[in-house]
Amino acid sequence: xxxxxxxxxxxxxxxxxxxxxxxxxxxYHAAATDALSIERFQTMENRLFGIMTIGATLTLLFGVSLLxxxxxxxxxxxxxxxxxxxxxxxxxxxxxxxxxxDLRAGRKRSSTWYRxxxxxxxxxxIAIVILVVVKPF
Numbered sequence: 001x002x003x004x005x006x007x008x009x010x011x012x013x014x015x016x017x018x019x020x021x022x023x024x025x026x027x028y029h030a031a032a033t034d035a036l037s038i039e040r041f042q043t044m045e046n047r048l049f050g051i052m053t054i055g056a057t058l059t060l061l062f063g064v065s066l067l068x069x070x071x072x073x074x075x076x077x078x079x080x081x082x083x084x085x086x087x088x089x090x091x092x093x094x095x096x097x098x099x100x101x102d103l104r105a106g107r108k109r110s111s112t113w114y115r116x117x118x119x120x121x122x123x124x125x126i127a128i129v130i131l132v133v134v135k136p137f
Contacts, residue, residue: 001069008062011055016125018052019089022096023118030108045100056093060086077137085128092120 022045029041063086066073073079099117102108130136 004062004065011058014055015059018048019121022048023114026099027111027114029103042104078131078135082128082131085124089124
């Protein structure tokens with residue numbers, strides 16, 4: 001079980017690294033005006049999204065594996081809350097994909113919007129870590 005937990009944590013870090021940086025790339029991409037920069041940002045976004053998706057997939061795989069070997073966790077209220085937040089994070093991940101497509105099509109949002117959007121995963125990470133470590137219910 002400890003190996004599963006270790007790899008789960010490793011891939012959570014991988015997923016969050018991408019999910020923290022991708023919206024920052026969106027901000028820079030939206031501000032870019034020359035074709036070379038726009039093309040560079042599109043390439044960076046695509047590659048990062050791929051790595052981020054691998055991290056997310058392996059996070060979920062190892063997380064489900066942990067639930068299989070310790071089914072008693074499914075009775076814990078904190079785990080239900082954590083899994084709900086993970087579903088929100090998956091939705092955020094999908095929204096990042098949509099924003100990437102929008103930017104490729106020339107549809108942009110304000111820099112303030114991208115900055116605020118970039119803060120959402122921080123709040124999710126804080127809440128998830130507190131739930132897992134403190135287990136408040």
